[in-house]
Amino acid sequence: MDWVLEHRELSKIKSTYVDALPPAINPATGRIHTSYSQIGAVTGRLSSSNPNLQNIPIRTEEGRRIRNGFIASKGNLLLSVDYSQIELRIVAHMAEDEGMLAAFRAEEDIHATTAGAIYGVSPDAVTKEMRRHAKAINFGLIYGMSAFGLTRSTDLTLAEAENFVKTYFEKFPGVKKYLDGIRKQAAQQGYVQTLLGRKRYFPALQSKQNVQIKNREEREAINAPIQGTAADIMKIAMLKIPPALKKAELSGKMLLQVHDELVLECPKDELKETARVVQETMANAYPLSIPLSTEARYGPSWGEMKTI
DNA sequence: AACTAGGCT
DNA sequence: GTATAAGCCTAGTTG
Numbered sequence: 291m292d293w294v295l296e297h298r299e300l301s302k303i304k305s306t307y308v309d310a311l312p313p314a315i316n317p318a319t320g321r322i323h324t325s326y327s328q329i330g331a332v333t334g335r336l337s338s339s340n341p342n343l344q345n346i347p348i349r350t351e352e353g354r355r356i357r358n359g360f361i362a363s364k365g366n367l368l369l370s371v372d373y374s375q376i377e378l379r380i381v382a383h384m385a386e387d388e389g390m391l392a393a394f395r396a397e398e399d400i401h402a403t404t405a406g407a408i409y410g411v412s413p414d415a416v417t418k419e420m421r422r423h424a425k426a427i428n429f430g431l432i433y434g435m436s437a438f439g440l441t442r443s444t445d446l447t448l449a450e451a452e453n454f455v456k457t458y459f460e461k462f463p464g465v466k467k468y469l470d471g472i473r474k475q476a477a478q479q480g481y482v483q484t485l486l487g488r489k490r491y492f493p494a495l496q497s498k499q500n501v502q503i504k505n506r507e508e509r510e511a512i513n514a515p516i517q518g519t520a521a522d523i524m525k526i527a528m529l530k531i532p533p534a535l536k537k538a539e540l541s542g543k544m545l546l547q548v549h550d551e552l553v554l555e556c557p558k559d560e561l562k563e564t565a566r567v568v569q570e571t572m573a574n575a576y577p578l579s580i581p582l583s584t585e586a587r588y589g590p591s592w593g594e595m596k597t598i
Numbered sequence: 599a600a601c602t603a604g605g606c607t
Numbered sequence: 608g609t610a611t612a613a614g615c616c617t618a619g620t621t622g
Contacts, residue, residue, distance in 0.1 A: 305617085305619075306605065306616090307605085309618095310617080310618085330616090331615060335607085338615085339617085340616095341616085342605085342606080342615080345604090345606035349606085353605080430612060432612085433612040434613075435611085436610095438610080441611095442612080501610080502610060506610095509612065509613070513612085513614080514614095516613085517614065520607095548606075550607065
C-alpha cells in the first residue's frame, strides 16, 4: 500500500481507538459505557457517542485488532446476531416486487440473483464481476443512486451504467414503481413514512429550491423509509429481547447495537439457547411478507467470532 | 467554529 | 448547464 495511505490508516486507528478507548473504561465497572441517542439520526437510527461504539474497525486486519480488545467477562461469551440484508428485504416487501420477493423466499444470494437477472444468465453462470456490479446497484438502490453514481463505484462506463440501470428496472418493475411512488409522495405530501408510520419531512421538495438541494432531498426521501424501517424493526426487537430472555430463564444481556447487529454477553453454557431466543425474536420482531433472516456468531472477543 | 479525513452500517 | 450514494461520530488542522 502507498505509504501515505498506510500512515493515514494507522494514525486513524491510533488516535481514535488505541489512544481513546482505554481511558474510556469506567473504573467502577471495568467496562466502556457508550451513550446511545434515540434522536441522533434523522432516519430513526440510534447514534452512539462518548465513545462511538458503532464505528469500531473491522475492514482491515490492523483495524480488526481493536475488536479483540472487547472481551466477554469470565465464564461468558460474546454473541453477535445481525439481520441479513434487512434493507433489501424491506425494499422487496414495500415494493412488492415479485422477483425480489421470490429470491428472498428462496434464501438466494440476492446479489447473484440480481446479476443473473440483469445479465440474463443462469445462477451458476454468474461471474464474480457480474455479482460485483449487481451488488453495487443493489447498494446504490437504497441510497437513490443514479447511473452516474454507479460509475463512481464500479468500472462501468456511463453508457454501460445507464444500460445496466435500465435493465435492472425492466427486470424488477416493482422496484421501479415503488421508487417513482416515493418520489411522487415526497413531492406532493412533503414527507415520506417508514413501514411503522414515522415521518420524515422534505421541505425543499415542495418549494422552489435549486436542483442540487432537490436532488439531494429526493435521494434522502428514497433512503429514509428503507433505513428508517430497518431502525424501527431493530428497536422493536431490542424491546422484546430482554423479556424473552427472562422468560426462557436465560441471563444473557444486550451490550451493543450497531444498526443491524446486536452484541450480547451470556454464560458459555447458555450460548445455544440464547442465540436461539435472540434470533427468533429478531426474526419475528415485525413480520414482513418474507422472512427476516439473521446470522449468529460467538466468541471470546468481538474480534474473533465463529458462526454458530 | 469550520473544515477535512476516515472509521462504521 | 451542473452535480451526481444514505446515516452517523471523532480527531486533527486551520484561522
